Amino acid sequence: MSLISVLDYASVLVFAITGALVASRAQLDLVGFAFIACLTALGGGTLRDLLLDRNPIFWIENPAYLGAAAFASLIVFFTAHLLESRYRTLIWLDSFALAVAVAAGAGVALSLDQSPTIVVLMGMITGCMGGLMRDVVVGEVPLVLKQGELYVTAAFTGAATAVILRMFIDDDAIALFAGACVTWILRAGSLYFGWNLPVYKSRPPRV
Numbered sequence: 001m002s003l004i005s006v007l008d009y010a011s012v013l014v015f016a017i018t019g020a021l022v023a024s025r026a027q028l029d030l031v032g033f034a035f036i037a038c039l040t041a042l043g044g045g046t047l048r049d050l051l052l053d054r055n056p057i058f059w060i061e062n063p064a065y066l067g068a069a070a071f072a073s074l075i076v077f078f079t080a081h082l083l084e085s086r087y088r089t090l091i092w093l094d095s096f097a098l099a100v101a102v103a104a105g106a107g108v109a110l111s112l113d114q115s116p117t118i119v120v121l122m123g124m125i126t127g128c129m130g131g132l133m134r135d136v137v138v139g140e141v142p143l144v145l146k147q148g149e150l151y152v153t154a155a156f157t158g159a160a161t162a163v164i165l166r167m168f169i170d171d172d173a174i175a176l177f178a179g180a181c182v183t184w185i186l187r188a189g190s191l192y193f194g195w196n197l198p199v200y201k202s203r204p205p206r207v
Contacts, residue, residue: 003173004111007104008045008058009068011126014097016041016069019134020076021083021090026138030077036134037073038066043130048105048122052112091191094131094143098151099184102127102158103176110172116163123159123179128152148196150186158183 019040023033042059049057059065083089105126109119128144128151135142144151162179169175189195 003176004104004107005062007100007107007176008065011045011097011101011104012041012059012065012069013072014093014100015044015130016072017076018090018094018097018131019069020073021080021086021093022134022138022140023073024076024080025086025090030074033073033077034070036137037076038069039137040130040134041069041072042066043133044101044105044126044128045130047129048108048126051125052109052114052118052122054108054112091143092188095184095187095191098127098131098155098187099158099180101130102155102183103162103180106159106162106179107172107176110162110166110176116167119163120156120159123162124152124155127155127159127183148199150190150195150197153197154183154186154190157186 016037019037020033022040023036026032026036028036042065045058048054080086102123106119106123108126109122114122132142132144135144143149158179158181160179161182162175165175165178166172186195
Protein backbone atom coordinates (compact mmCIF):
# COMPACT_ATOMS: atom_id res chain seq x y z
CA MET A 1 0.00 0.00 0.00
CA SER A 2 1.39 3.39 -1.00
CA LEU A 3 1.99 6.28 1.38
CA ILE A 4 -0.85 8.28 -0.20
CA SER A 5 -3.25 5.35 0.24
CA VAL A 6 -2.32 5.05 3.92
CA LEU A 7 -2.89 8.78 4.45
CA ASP A 8 -6.21 8.65 2.59
CA TYR A 9 -7.43 5.68 4.62
CA ALA A 10 -6.41 7.33 7.90
CA SER A 11 -8.11 10.63 7.06
CA VAL A 12 -11.24 8.83 5.80
CA LEU A 13 -11.59 6.79 8.99
CA VAL A 14 -11.06 9.66 11.41
CA PHE A 15 -13.16 12.15 9.46
CA ALA A 16 -15.93 9.52 9.22
CA ILE A 17 -15.93 9.20 13.01
CA THR A 18 -16.22 12.99 13.38
CA GLY A 19 -19.10 13.00 10.90
CA ALA A 20 -20.88 10.28 12.83
CA LEU A 21 -20.35 12.18 16.10
CA VAL A 22 -21.95 15.25 14.54
CA ALA A 23 -24.83 13.03 13.39
CA SER A 24 -25.23 11.76 16.96
CA ARG A 25 -25.45 15.33 18.25
CA ALA A 26 -28.15 15.99 15.64
CA GLN A 27 -29.93 12.73 16.69
CA LEU A 28 -30.08 11.29 13.17
CA ASP A 29 -30.97 7.70 12.24
CA LEU A 30 -28.52 5.08 11.01
CA VAL A 31 -28.83 6.17 7.37
CA GLY A 32 -28.21 9.76 8.43
CA PHE A 33 -25.11 8.64 10.31
CA ALA A 34 -23.75 6.87 7.24
CA PHE A 35 -24.52 9.81 4.95
CA ILE A 36 -22.86 12.44 7.15
CA ALA A 37 -19.89 10.18 7.87
CA CYS A 38 -19.29 9.46 4.17
CA LEU A 39 -19.79 13.10 3.19
CA THR A 40 -17.23 14.19 5.78
CA ALA A 41 -14.75 11.43 5.03
CA LEU A 42 -14.84 11.64 1.24
CA GLY A 43 -15.84 15.23 0.51
CA GLY A 44 -12.43 16.89 0.64
CA GLY A 45 -10.67 14.14 -1.30
CA THR A 46 -13.42 14.10 -3.93
CA LEU A 47 -13.11 17.83 -4.55
CA ARG A 48 -9.31 17.46 -4.68
CA ASP A 49 -9.51 14.73 -7.33
CA LEU A 50 -12.05 16.66 -9.39
CA LEU A 51 -9.88 19.77 -9.43
CA LEU A 52 -6.80 17.76 -10.33
CA ASP A 53 -8.72 15.85 -13.02
CA ARG A 54 -7.66 12.65 -11.30
CA ASN A 55 -9.68 9.86 -12.88
CA PRO A 56 -11.20 7.82 -11.38
CA ILE A 57 -11.88 9.57 -8.07
CA PHE A 58 -10.11 7.73 -5.25
CA TRP A 59 -13.17 6.13 -3.64
CA ILE A 60 -14.66 5.13 -7.01
CA GLU A 61 -11.41 3.43 -7.95
CA ASN A 62 -11.35 1.72 -4.55
CA PRO A 63 -14.81 1.46 -2.89
CA ALA A 64 -13.12 0.17 0.27
CA TYR A 65 -12.81 3.83 1.32
CA LEU A 66 -16.60 4.14 1.20
CA GLY A 67 -16.99 0.90 3.12
CA ALA A 68 -14.56 2.05 5.81
CA ALA A 69 -16.47 5.30 6.29
CA ALA A 70 -19.82 3.48 6.50
CA PHE A 71 -18.42 0.94 8.96
CA ALA A 72 -17.04 3.72 11.17
CA SER A 73 -20.49 5.36 11.23
CA LEU A 74 -22.06 2.07 12.31
CA ILE A 75 -19.62 1.71 15.21
CA VAL A 76 -20.24 5.27 16.39
CA PHE A 77 -24.03 4.81 16.12
CA PHE A 78 -23.88 2.14 18.83
CA THR A 79 -21.12 3.65 21.00
CA ALA A 80 -21.48 7.46 20.89
CA HIS A 81 -23.55 7.46 24.08
CA LEU A 82 -20.56 6.10 26.00
CA LEU A 83 -18.55 9.29 25.49
CA GLU A 84 -18.52 11.81 28.31
CA SER A 85 -18.29 14.74 25.90
CA ARG A 86 -19.01 14.04 22.26
CA TYR A 87 -18.16 17.61 21.23
CA ARG A 88 -14.74 17.57 22.90
CA THR A 89 -13.97 14.20 21.32
CA LEU A 90 -15.18 15.57 18.00
CA ILE A 91 -12.94 18.63 17.91
CA TRP A 92 -9.81 16.71 18.92
CA LEU A 93 -10.42 13.90 16.44
CA ASP A 94 -11.12 16.56 13.81
CA SER A 95 -7.75 18.16 14.53
CA PHE A 96 -6.01 14.84 13.89
CA ALA A 97 -8.06 14.19 10.74
CA LEU A 98 -7.20 17.68 9.48
CA ALA A 99 -3.48 17.03 9.85
CA VAL A 100 -3.60 13.67 8.07
CA ALA A 101 -5.88 14.93 5.28
CA VAL A 102 -3.65 17.95 4.61
CA ALA A 103 -0.72 15.57 4.16
CA ALA A 104 -2.82 13.30 1.93
CA GLY A 105 -3.93 16.15 -0.30
CA ALA A 106 -0.45 17.58 -0.59
CA GLY A 107 0.93 14.11 -1.29
CA VAL A 108 -1.47 13.51 -4.18
CA ALA A 109 -0.56 16.86 -5.75
CA LEU A 110 3.16 16.15 -5.30
CA SER A 111 2.77 12.76 -6.96
CA LEU A 112 1.23 14.50 -9.97
CA ASP A 113 4.13 16.98 -10.16
CA GLN A 114 1.93 20.00 -9.49
CA SER A 115 3.36 23.43 -8.73
CA PRO A 116 4.00 24.43 -5.09
CA THR A 117 0.93 26.69 -5.07
CA ILE A 118 -1.35 23.87 -6.22
CA VAL A 119 0.19 21.44 -3.72
CA VAL A 120 -0.60 23.83 -0.87
CA LEU A 121 -4.14 24.46 -2.13
CA MET A 122 -4.86 20.74 -2.54
CA GLY A 123 -3.64 20.10 1.00
CA MET A 124 -5.96 22.81 2.32
CA ILE A 125 -8.95 21.63 0.28
CA THR A 126 -8.53 17.99 1.28
CA GLY A 127 -8.18 18.94 4.93
CA CYS A 128 -10.92 21.54 5.22
CA MET A 129 -13.75 20.83 2.81
CA GLY A 130 -15.09 17.57 4.25
CA GLY A 131 -15.55 19.09 7.69
CA LEU A 132 -17.07 22.22 6.18
CA MET A 133 -19.64 20.13 4.27
CA ARG A 134 -20.42 18.13 7.42
CA ASP A 135 -21.14 21.16 9.57
CA VAL A 136 -23.12 23.04 6.91
CA VAL A 137 -25.39 20.05 6.21
CA VAL A 138 -26.32 19.60 9.89
CA GLY A 139 -26.72 23.33 10.46
CA GLU A 140 -23.79 23.92 12.81
CA VAL A 141 -21.26 26.75 12.67
CA PRO A 142 -18.38 25.15 10.72
CA LEU A 143 -15.25 24.48 12.75
CA VAL A 144 -13.38 25.94 9.79
CA LEU A 145 -15.00 29.32 10.49
CA LYS A 146 -14.96 29.38 14.29
CA GLN A 147 -14.09 32.92 15.30
CA GLY A 148 -10.36 33.46 15.52
CA GLU A 149 -9.42 29.77 15.70
CA LEU A 150 -6.53 28.36 13.69
CA TYR A 151 -7.99 25.91 11.19
CA VAL A 152 -7.47 27.01 7.60
CA THR A 153 -4.31 28.75 8.80
CA ALA A 154 -3.07 25.48 10.29
CA ALA A 155 -3.84 23.64 7.05
CA PHE A 156 -2.08 26.28 4.97
CA THR A 157 1.03 26.31 7.18
CA GLY A 158 1.24 22.52 7.28
CA ALA A 159 0.92 22.14 3.52
CA ALA A 160 3.44 24.94 2.96
CA THR A 161 5.86 23.22 5.34
CA ALA A 162 5.65 20.02 3.31
CA VAL A 163 6.27 21.93 0.08
CA ILE A 164 9.26 23.82 1.45
CA LEU A 165 10.86 20.70 2.93
CA ARG A 166 10.32 18.82 -0.32
CA MET A 167 12.47 21.43 -2.04
CA PHE A 168 15.41 20.50 0.16
CA ILE A 169 14.98 16.78 0.76
CA ASP A 170 14.14 14.05 -1.74
CA ASP A 171 11.72 12.23 0.54
CA ASP A 172 7.96 12.73 0.31
CA ALA A 173 7.29 10.77 3.51
CA ILE A 174 9.42 13.03 5.71
CA ALA A 175 8.05 16.21 4.13
CA LEU A 176 4.43 15.10 4.49
CA PHE A 177 4.95 13.88 8.05
CA ALA A 178 6.46 17.24 9.00
CA GLY A 179 3.55 19.03 7.32
CA ALA A 180 1.03 16.93 9.24
CA CYS A 181 2.83 17.61 12.53
CA VAL A 182 2.86 21.38 11.94
CA THR A 183 -0.84 21.31 11.04
CA TRP A 184 -1.76 19.40 14.17
CA ILE A 185 0.44 21.46 16.51
CA LEU A 186 -1.15 24.70 15.32
CA ARG A 187 -4.68 23.33 15.50
CA ALA A 188 -4.11 21.69 18.89
CA GLY A 189 -2.51 24.87 20.21
CA SER A 190 -5.55 26.82 19.13
CA LEU A 191 -7.84 24.40 20.96
CA TYR A 192 -5.77 23.97 24.11
CA PHE A 193 -3.92 27.26 24.53
CA GLY A 194 -6.32 29.54 22.69
CA TRP A 195 -3.93 30.49 19.90
CA ASN A 196 -5.85 32.57 17.41
CA LEU A 197 -5.75 35.22 14.76
CA PRO A 198 -7.04 38.78 15.31
CA VAL A 199 -10.72 39.11 14.44
CA TYR A 200 -12.35 42.07 12.78
CA LYS A 201 -14.02 44.52 15.16
CA SER A 202 -16.39 47.07 13.74
CA ARG A 203 -15.87 50.75 14.49
CA PRO A 204 -18.28 53.67 14.33
CA PRO A 205 -18.30 55.19 10.86
CA ARG A 206 -16.39 58.41 10.44
CA VAL A 207 -18.51 61.51 10.04
